Amino acid sequence: MDFRAAVRVGVPVRFGELPDGGAALTDDSGKVLVGARPVADPALDVPDAPTWDEAAAATAAYRAAPPSGVADGSVDCFGCGDRAPDRGLRQHCAPVPGRDLVAAAWVPHPAFDDGSGVLRSDLAWAALDCPSAAPGIHFGGLRRGAVTASLTGTMLRPLAIGEEHITYAWLISESGRKHEMGVAAVTASGELCAVGSALWVDPR
Structure with a gap:
C-alpha cells in the first residue's frame, strides 16, 4: 500500500x-x-517475538511516561493514542530491555469485531502501522511529523477479538529522510498473525 x-x-x-x-x-x-x-510475501528476517510479560512491561512503561503529544492530549491517534479501548487500538509501544525492538501488549476490543469474532481487516493493517514508527523514534532518527509512505504486509492469521496479542517492531535501515521498519503481530503464545515492513519519511 x-x-x-x-x-x-x-x-x-x-x-x-x-x-x-x-x-x-x-x-x-x-x-x-x-x-x-x-505483492509477494515480504522477505523479512523476523526476530523472535518478546514474551507477553516483556510486551506488557513495555506498554506499562509507555503509559507511565507517554510522549508529550499523547500526555497533553494534542495527539489523538486511533492506533497509538490514549483513546478509550472501544475508540482506539491503544498500541502503546516502548523498547524491550536488552532487545533492539519495541513492543506493545494489547487486546482487540469487541467494538472492532468484523462480525465473526476477529478484528476487522482494515484495522489489522492499522495495528501494523503505528507500531512501525516506534523503532525509528527510539533507535533511529525518525523526526516528529514523519508519515507512512508505504506499508507492505501479509496477514497469516486473524487477530481474535478479546484475546491477548503482542505487536512488535524493529529498525531495518535509514537513509536521509527515509526509515524502513519491520513489524509483526503475534498471539500471546507467539503464533505469528501478521508481518510487514513500513517506510516512513521525515518532513522536509
Whole structure:
C-alpha cells in the first residue's frame, strides 16, 4: 500500500480496482491518493517475538511516561493514542530491555469485531502501522511529523477479538529522510498473525 497524498476529511474520493488486481483511491481530478496491489510475501528476517510479560512491561512503561503529544492530549491517534479501548487500538509501544525492538501488549476490543469474532481487516493493517514508527523514534532518527509512505504486509492469521496479542517492531535501515521498519503481530503464545515492513519519511 502506497500513501501518495493526503486524504482530506469531507472531500469526495473515488475507489476503483486496477487491472493488475490492485486498487486506488483518487480525488475528483483522478490523482491517486492511495494505491494498493498484491505483492509477494515480504522477505523479512523476523526476530523472535518478546514474551507477553516483556510486551506488557513495555506498554506499562509507555503509559507511565507517554510522549508529550499523547500526555497533553494534542495527539489523538486511533492506533497509538490514549483513546478509550472501544475508540482506539491503544498500541502503546516502548523498547524491550536488552532487545533492539519495541513492543506493545494489547487486546482487540469487541467494538472492532468484523462480525465473526476477529478484528476487522482494515484495522489489522492499522495495528501494523503505528507500531512501525516506534523503532525509528527510539533507535533511529525518525523526526516528529514523519508519515507512512508505504506499508507492505501479509496477514497469516486473524487477530481474535478479546484475546491477548503482542505487536512488535524493529529498525531495518535509514537513509536521509527515509526509515524502513519491520513489524509483526503475534498471539500471546507467539503464533505469528501478521508481518510487514513500513517506510516512513521525515518532513522536509
